[in-house]
Amino acid sequence: MKKTNKLLSIMLAGAMVLSMTACGSKDTGTTAAADTSAAESTDVTTAAEGSDAASKEASADDKEYQIGVLQLVQHAALDAANQGFIEALDDSGIKYKVDQQNASGDQSTCQTIAQQFVNDKKDLVLAIATPAAQAIAGATSDIPILVTAVTDPADAGLVESNEAPGGNVSGTSDLNPVNKQIDLLKQILPEAKTVGILYCSAESNSALQANMAKEALERNGMKGMDYTVSNSNEIQTVVESMVGKVDAIYAPTDNMIAAGMPTVSMIAIDNKLPIVCGEEGMVDAGGLATYGINYHDIGYLAGQQAVKILTEGADISKLPIEYMPEEKCELTVNQETADKLGIDVSGLQ
Numbered sequence: 001m002k003k004t005n006k007l008l009s010i011m012l013a014g015a016m017v018l019s020m021t022a023c024g025s026k027d028t029g030t031t032a033a034a035d036t037s038a039a040e041s042t043d044v045t046t047a048a049e050g051s052d053a054a055s056k057e058a059s060a061d062d063k064e065y066q067i068g069v070l071q072l073v074q075h076a077a078l079d080a081a082n083q084g085f086i087e088a089l090d091d092s093g094i095k096y097k098v099d100q101q102n103a104s105g106d107q108s109t110c111q112t113i114a115q116q117f118v119n120d121k122k123d124l125v126l127a128i129a130t131p132a133a134q135a136i137a138g139a140t141s142d143i144p145i146l147v148t149a150v151t152d153p154a155d156a157g158l159v160e161s162n163e164a165p166g167g168n169v170s171g172t173s174d175l176n177p178v179n180k181q182i183d184l185l186k187q188i189l190p191e192a193k194t195v196g197i198l199y200c201s202a203e204s205n206s207a208l209q210a211n212m213a214k215e216a217l218e219r220n221g222m223k224g225m226d227y228t229v230s231n232s233n234e235i236q237t238v239v240e241s242m243v244g245k246v247d248a249i250y251a252p253t254d255n256m257i258a259a260g261m262p263t264v265s266m267i268a269i270d271n272k273l274p275i276v277c278g279e280e281g282m283v284d285a286g287g288l289a290t291y292g293i294n295y296h297d298i299g300y301l302a303g304q305q306a307v308k309i310l311t312e313g314a315d316i317s318k319l320p321i322e323y324m325p326e327e328k329c330e331l332t333v334n335q336e337t338a339d340k341l342g343i344d345v346s347g348l349q
Contacts, residue, residue, distance in 0.1 A: 065096040065124065065310050068117040070136055072129035073105035075258045076281025077174075081128055081148045081299030088303020094311060103132060105232070105259065110135035118143065124306055127171075128299075129255050130156050130205050137169050144309050144316045147171035148302040149295065151205035151253065153321050162321040170305065170319040172298040174253055176278050177326050178209055180291045182216035182250070184331075185276040188289065188343060189248050194223050196246035198239065198264065200256035201228040209252035209278065217250075224250070235260040239267045246273065251287065253278035261285035269340050280332045288341065289333045289348065293324040 069085070071078055082100075089096055099122070103109040114136040117125050124144045127133035133147040137158050148171050153159045160166035162173070185195065197213050199206035214224035225246060229238050235257070242249065249268055251257050257264060258281060265286020268275050277287035279295065301322050308314035331348060338345045 066122050067096050068099045068122040068125040070113050070127045070132045071102045072132040073255050073259050074102055076284060077258060077279045077295040078128050078149055080295035084296035084299025085126055085303040088300045092307040107131050114139040124310060130203060133158055141168055145169045146302045146305055148299050149174045151175050152208055155208055156204050166317050168316055170316050172301045172322045174298055175323060176253055176292045177329055178212040179216045181276055182213055182220060184289060184291050185248060186220045188274060192222055192247035194225060194246045196227045196242040196249045197224050198227045198249055198251045198257055199254040201230055203254055206252055206254040213250050232256055232260050235263050239264050243271045249273055249275040251275055251277050251282060258282050272341055274341055274343060283332045283334045286337055288337050291329055291331050293329055298324055
């Protein structure tokens, strides 16, 4: 009996060892299964990350850009530049929302609008005309700013140089062929001796053009005299003061004078004073003639720059100011004005 009990005890002990080994193997299997499950989970996470990346890429393609447009004042040339800019955005196919703001010629309003654009964190701002450009450039050094209808951005203090802007401002210039415009005036009035140069004293780019005109007039044997206004209320008085003192008027691409051209042309025509203008819209408003650029085209160029900046990551600090080639400038004549002045313009070219 004792031997049997001892043998039985040995057999029971062996069975327990086998049972424990079997349990250990089961636990190991469970751990391996858990590891496999963990590996599968990692794969799923990686796939999800890939899906997120694809989603982000798709959302980037579908991004709606927030663009602010600050226009100094409403007149034909600036309106045309604005339209050209929008047309370029449309032609590119990008999605965008534009916030159109017009300062009605008031500098303090320009500054208020500029600050609002900064607060709204626009993706890009277009500034139309020099005072508008100076307002937004003074409000931010981070938001990309494109300018148009600005004669000389460097002279206006907007960029380091027109070839290499160096900051957050670039765009397109509305520099017109002043020399050819004065040549045109000489062709129309070969006997003219004195020409009144009409512009706003507050616009730096107008003063730049006035100086260019004086040099061109001198080369053509004529004298240029400055007639400046500081606000629109002075236009009528200043133009009337020119009567009897000048043989013709030259009006560069000045925003205040452009907006007031109906008044300028009315007085000038009544007193038989022909006006050679800086741009086509001023001729349409009663001026006699110009040889100038197309403002829609410079706006379109600025729109193309905007697309490069927004969608291609173009560095605005390295985008040079763009100009319209002189060969693209066009002669524009107001035949109705010519008839009222009794001037034959049939031979102009």
